[in-house]
Amino acid sequence: MKKIAIIGVGLIGASLGMALRRNGFASAVIGFGRSSQNLEKAVQIGAIDRFEATIREACVGAEIVVIAASLGATAGILREVEACVADDTIITDVGSVKGSVVRDARVILGAKFGKFVPGHPIAGNEKSGAEAAIPDLFRDHKVILTPTAATTLEAVNQIEKLWTELGSEVVKMSVESHDRALAMTSHLPHLLAYNVMDTLLRQEDSASLLEFSAGGFRDFTRIASSNPELWADILLMNKDNVAKFCDEFKSGLNSLTRALDANDRERIIEIFSVAKKARDCQLIVEKKR
Amino acid sequence: MKKIAIIGVGLIGASLGMALRRNGFASAVIGFGRSSQNLEKAVQIGAIDRFEATIREACVGAEIVVIAASLGATAGILREVEACVADDTIITDVGSVKGSVVRDARVILGAKFGKFVPGHPIAGNEKSGAEAAIPDLFRDHKVILTPTAATTLEAVNQIEKLWTELGSEVVKMSVESHDRALAMTSHLPHLLAYNVMDTLLRQEDSASLLEFSAGGFRDFTRIASSNPELWADILLMNKDNVAKFCDEFKSGLNSLTRALDANDRERIIEIFSVAKKARDCQLIVEKKR
Incomplete structure (x- = not known):
């Protein structure tokens, strides 16, 4: 002891x-x-x-x-x-x-x-x-x-x-592997969740928009309830990794909005299906643990 | 009856x-x-x-x-x-x-x-x-x-x-108010959640990255487990509203990464604090209901 x-x-x-x-x-x-x-x-x-x-x-x-x-x-x-x-x-x-x-x-x-x-x-x-x-x-x-x-x-x-x-x-x-993994699975998602709330709040009708949010939005933005000072520091200390994944996230988003613009339903379904499959598998791994 | x-x-x-x-x-x-x-x-x-x-x-x-x-x-x-x-x-x-x-x-x-x-x-x-x-x-x-x-x-x-x-x-x-509100609180978040999974899966070490994801990532990506065909159609049918909010989301993300780059801690904390406050208030409204 x-x-x-x-x-x-x-x-x-x-x-x-x-x-x-x-x-x-x-x-x-x-x-x-x-x-x-x-x-x-x-x-x-x-x-x-x-x-x-x-x-x-x-x-x-x-x-x-x-x-x-x-x-x-x-x-x-x-x-x-x-x-x-x-x-x-x-x-x-x-x-x-x-x-x-x-x-x-x-x-x-x-x-x-x-x-x-x-x-x-x-x-x-x-x-x-x-x-x-x-x-x-x-x-x-x-x-x-x-x-x-x-x-x-x-x-x-x-x-x-x-x-x-x-x-x-x-x-x-290694330190490098840790900071890379966490940038992708934790730090970037926090930045995105705060930014979704910020995007909503910049709208003139933000109060009525919030009123119609449901469970999906609630779970998606849960991490935006995290401590602002704590998370500002985390993101600042790991900003190179976060910036790299953020760029890749934006480039993925651009591909998706281009596919929407072109009515490329098959491409969108393909991307969503792979994402869903990985997300579901991860869940199974967690349940087994 | x-x-x-x-x-x-x-x-x-x-x-x-x-x-x-x-x-x-x-x-x-x-x-x-x-x-x-x-x-x-x-x-x-x-x-x-x-x-x-x-x-x-x-x-x-x-x-x-x-x-x-x-x-x-x-x-x-x-x-x-x-x-x-x-x-x-x-x-x-x-x-x-x-x-x-x-x-x-x-x-x-x-x-x-x-x-x-x-x-x-x-x-x-x-x-x-x-x-x-x-x-x-x-x-x-x-x-x-x-x-x-x-x-x-x-x-x-x-x-x-x-x-x-x-x-x-x-x-x-009105039809217009509905489609605008849902684009912001539901359709855009689904697109972002699918895209976070896709960004992760595009990494060579995606399996080991997923292994270190925790509760925050799980909640954030829950909606990426949604039906891909269903959601491709929703996003396609509401693509103008989704594209508009997606642009504003990206512009917000650019401001945040610029603030990170400039080590502007105060600005980041300010944005995060307002986001957290709105998120917490929304939760209180939900609990009261």
């Missing part, structure tokens, strides 16, 4: 704390965050044992430090963590983009970079804050770790164990 | 038949469709009393004929219906685009056009066929009727009564 510090006790951090306390992996979970109201909520719901006023105090004696703050805040937190943790403390994060975090961590952590395990649980929802925490958020979900050549095996094994004991499936891949 | 013919016994037609039989609005529901296997299923689950081999036979003695086939088949069905129904039979449809249907119906139905009530229940899901039928599909959902200047009040009232008795909220609007 380990003492674990969680820096940033939002949906992910609080869900993680709750799960680690319940399954006995942690002897104590100490939180740090910007909002004392949110931290009090986290104590109340059993996500952390207690919280401290500084990162330094939260990290005292911690064997593992989990950075679960927004990507925009991660570099600053890494600086504070580097200044206070012991040489053998393992540091990990849960950021949705790994390239920027690893770049920062390499510079900031210096000699301690070998103990840093870049991580990303593929779980979450559009909600924010400790009050949205779910202890089973990570169960049966993938967690991607992107260790570098410098990362020690011992550190990777410890973080793999942490997630495996919560029922997650740990997958290791 | 009325004898009702339902031409096309898929998700919408079968759900309607099931609801009308259960609530006693119909004394008999007679089905017609292309697939006898699907029609047998419809009888088995109680969606229709029986089915006939021709539209003419299905319509014998019917006081109301509901066309619930795909948009691409509607004109042909209107021709057969016109040739066999009595002068006082009320005809309605459930098509997702109203402009094309009303244009066809005006020409094809001639003197019987006054008895045609263009309709569209804002309900459904990505599934197809009678086996997907749900008797409560329309309860607490809006049904849009788009009567023209030629439509008789008596016909509108009858169809309004049919839907109201199933627990739907009937809203009347």
